[in-house]
Amino acid sequence: MLAFLIRRLFEAALVMIVVAIVAFTLFRFVGDPVSQMVSQDATIAQREALKAELGLNDPLIVQCAHFIWKSLHFDFGISYKFREPVVNLLGQRMPATLELAAIASLFAIGIGIPLGVYTGINRDSLLTRVIMAGSLIGVSLPTFLIGILLIYLFAVTLHWLPSYGRGETTSFFGLWQTGLLTSGGLRALVLPAVTLGLFQLTLVMRLVRSEMMEVLRTDYIRFGRARGLTNRAIYFAHALKNTLVPVITVIGVEIGTLIAFSIITETVFQWPGMGLLFIQSVQFADIPIMAAYLLLSAVIFVTLNLVVDILYMLIDPRIRVAVRA
Amino acid sequence: MSDPILSVKDLRVEFATRSGPLRAIDGVSFDLNKGEVLGFVGESGAGKSLTGTAVIGLIDPPGKITGGEIRLEGRRIDHLSIEELRRIRGREIGMIFQDPLTSLDPLMRIGDQLIETIITHVAVSRTEARARAVKLLEDVGIPAAAERVMSYPHEFSGGMRQRVVIALALAAEPKVIIADEPTTALDVSVQAQIIALLKKLTSERGMAVMLITHDMGVIAQIANRVAVMYSGRIVEIGPVADVVRQPAHPYSMGLMGSIPSLHAEHARLKQIPGSMPRLTALPAGCAFSPRCERADARCKVERPALAATGMTTSACFHPVTSTVAEVAG
Numbered sequence: 001m002l003a004f005l006i007r008r009l010f011e012a013a014l015v016m017i018v019v020a021i022v023a024f025t026l027f028r029f030v031g032d033p034v035s036q037m038v039s040q041d042a043t044i045a046q047r048e049a050l051k052a053e054l055g056l057n058d059p060l061i062v063q064c065a066h067f068i069w070k071s072l073h074f075d076f077g078i079s080y081k082f083r084e085p086v087v088n089l090l091g092q093r094m095p096a097t098l099e100l101a102a103i104a105s106l107f108a109i110g111i112g113i114p115l116g117v118y119t120g121i122n123r124d125s126l127l128t129r130v131i132m133a134g135s136l137i138g139v140s141l142p143t144f145l146i147g148i149l150l151i152y153l154f155a156v157t158l159h160w161l162p163s164y165g166r167g168e169t170t171s172f173f174g175l176w177q178t179g180l181l182t183s184g185g186l187r188a189l190v191l192p193a194v195t196l197g198l199f200q201l202t203l204v205m206r207l208v209r210s211e212m213m214e215v216l217r218t219d220y221i222r223f224g225r226a227r228g229l230t231n232r233a234i235y236f237a238h239a240l241k242n243t244l245v246p247v248i249t250v251i252g253v254e255i256g257t258l259i260a261f262s263i264i265t266e267t268v269f270q271w272p273g274m275g276l277l278f279i280q281s282v283q284f285a286d287i288p289i290m291a292a293y294l295l296l297s298a299v300i301f302v303t304l305n306l307v308v309d310i311l312y313m314l315i316d317p318r319i320r321v322a323v324r325a
Numbered sequence: 326m327s328d329p330i331l332s333v334k335d336l337r338v339e340f341a342t343r344s345g346p347l348r349a350i351d352g353v354s355f356d357l358n359k360g361e362v363l364g365f366v367g368e369s370g371a372g373k374s375l376t377g378t379a380v381i382g383l384i385d386p387p388g389k390i391t392g393g394e395i396r397l398e399g400r401r402i403d404h405l406s407i408e409e410l411r412r413i414r415g416r417e418i419g420m421i422f423q424d425p426l427t428s429l430d431p432l433m434r435i436g437d438q439l440i441e442t443i444i445t446h447v448a449v450s451r452t453e454a455r456a457r458a459v460k461l462l463e464d465v466g467i468p469a470a471a472e473r474v475m476s477y478p479h480e481f482s483g484g485m486r487q488r489v490v491i492a493l494a495l496a497a498e499p500k501v502i503i504a505d506e507p508t509t510a511l512d513v514s515v516q517a518q519i520i521a522l523l524k525k526l527t528s529e530r531g532m533a534v535m536l537i538t539h540d541m542g543v544i545a546q547i548a549n550r551v552a553v554m555y556s557g558r559i560v561e562i563g564p565v566a567d568v569v570r571q572p573a574h575p576y577s578m579g580l581m582g583s584i585p586s587l588h589a590e591h592a593r594l595k596q597i598p599g600s601m602p603r604l605t606a607l608p609a610g611c612a613f614s615p616r617c618e619r620a621d622a623r624c625k626v627e628r629p630a631l632a633a634t635g636m637t638t639s640a641c642f643h644p645v646t647s648t649v650a651e652v653a654g
């Protein structure tokens with residue numbers, strides 16, 4: 001178990017180094033840090049001095065190592081546009097994105113799994129057909145369209161929910177602005193979270209449904225019935241549990257996707273998160289932010305992958321054995 | 326003689342298909358007495374498993390019991406509610422399936438699967454259920470049972486897993502066990518052990534057994550009576566010794582030919598030519614008539630009913646009544 005974890009951490013570190021090299025390449029070659037930082041009428045000498053100061057004359061390998069070393073200390077440089085350390089900018093925006101992604105995931109999992117279980121058990125009921133037809137809409141409508149439709153219906157027409165922004169937030173030790181503690185903040189979360197999570201919800205539901213139908217055909221379910229186990233035991237203790245390994249894999253990746261690619265939803269709802277920051281940084285070719293965002297996304301995916309691997313072992317004893325061997 | 330523990334009368338099972346119902350079990354009747362092992366043999370597709378699943382109420386749609394009755398200790402069980410049926414399964418009637426490798430939930434400790442089954446049917450505490458689980462594992466011959474309750478299915482060999490499956494089927498002490506080819510998936514060396522175990526456990530507990538198998542050797546070893554099935558019907562039923570030694574139905578004779586060691590002169594019997602008709606193309610009269618050397622015009626149009634023929638009961642207009650030599654003539 002420990003050896004497995006160490007091996008996995010090692011692999012994760014390798015992935016991160018590769019991503020860091022890509023981020024460095026972006027950082028070093030796509031933008032020109034010097035021209036972004038000096039004024040228009042700086043002399044060539046001034047430029048050269050700055051270049052030397054920034055270490056841009058060093059060998060590439062040294063620069064790259066330097067970049068990685070600084071990244072490890074959360075030093076991603078200064079944003080060209082905001083003239084502020086990138087880490088501060090990301091730090092301010094991160095709570096908004098993480099809270100949005102967390103609520104969207106809860107929404108997707110909390111509704112997707114029960115619907116998947118229901119439609120997997122009652123394959124042909126009328127309600128199942130309605131749900132499956134509805135889920136097709138969820139898969140096929142683009143996110144921005146869903147967002148706009150929801151805004152039109154619940155904000156513009158019915159005035160039930162705000163159409164943009166985070167609403168009221170409270171601060172935790174000045175480090176974390178949360179929208180989860182005020183009714184205004186919670187209300188502001190509803191539409192973006194639904195918009196962001198809807199696709200994942202249908203994905204989770206369809207996956208759970210097909211896995212349930214698969215598992216319900218197995219011999220151990222049949223034998224469970226032959227022993228007179230209750231439906232509850234059959235469906236939840238045996239069937240659902242056996243669907244979890246593939247379901248958790250997908251959920252892990254999807255949560256990463258929610259965090260890293262909430263760009264569209266954040267844009268539609270003017271949600272002050274990292275996605276919005278990223279889209280602004282693209283417009284201004286604000287390379288340090290883009291490079292840092294790339295690194296952050298990689299960290300999120302690698303971490304989620306690790307969590308998924310650990311969950312596998314907790315769920316499936318056969319994987320534990322394979323790991324020990 | 327006391328009343329049978331299980332009594333099946335004129336059972337009919339049909340599958341609804343687009344082109345109308347397919348009758349897979351047609352008029353099957355038999356009694357199972359207390360402590361008796363009744364074997365079911367016949368070719369693949371004859372309806373042996375389906376008869377067993379009908380008795381335990383586990384036929385999957387589009388299959389459905391469309392006629393006849395099933396009585397357990399005199400009480401009809403073929404039209405109970407889903408919940409009433411569930412309480413009977415495991416508690417009154419248990420079932421063992423063919424494949425021990427896939428019959429156990431891979432993610433649950435076998436102890437928990439046993440405890441779960443016991444608690445479902447018997448009002449005992451978890452601790453007591455656990456003690457019973459250990460006892461059951463000991464009874465089915467699992468060494469170091471007290472430790473093995475904590476193991477997962479993949480930690481057992483095939484034969485050991487089938488023992489666990491048997492323990493699970495016996496967990497709530499049912500009166501009737503349906504064993505559907507319980508040894509087919511196992512190594513030959515293990516098969517005999519499992520059969521011996523089944524025989525020992527069922528006779529100790531006075532359980533009645535429906536033993537479905539392709540293996541006449543197994544039947545000869547532990548069954549009291551045997552029913553020969555063909556195309557969804559019982560074509561012959563009687564004490565094992567009689568059906569093996571003096572089968573009356575031409576099809577049974579052909580089947581017995583597959584165990585020459587039991588009775589030397591049958592070794593000369595040739596394989597039955599042809600194959601069992603598909604359910605979609607059942608002949609009008611006796612389903613075996615197209616393959617039967619003794620069939621005449623009547624066999625093609627009229628369906629023979631089960632009747633006493635010599636030592637056994639069989640469904641044939643021209644039963645083999647005396648010696649084997651008669652077949653040739």
Ligand SMILES: Nc1ncnc2c1ncn2[C@@H]1O[C@H](COP(=O)(O)OP(=O)(O)OP(=O)(O)O)[C@@H](O)[C@H]1O
Binds near residue numbers: 347371374
């Ligand atoms: N879902 C189904 N739809 C249509 N026919 C079915 C279905 N399931 C089973 N049958 C038919 O029911 C008949 C009896 O099948 P059953 O499984 O009882 O045979 P069996 O005697 O147990 O054979 P085997 O020795 O291969 O296990 C077969 O002819 C089969 O084609």
Ligand SMILES: [Mg+2]
Binds near residue numbers: 373374375505
């Ligand atoms: Mg079968």
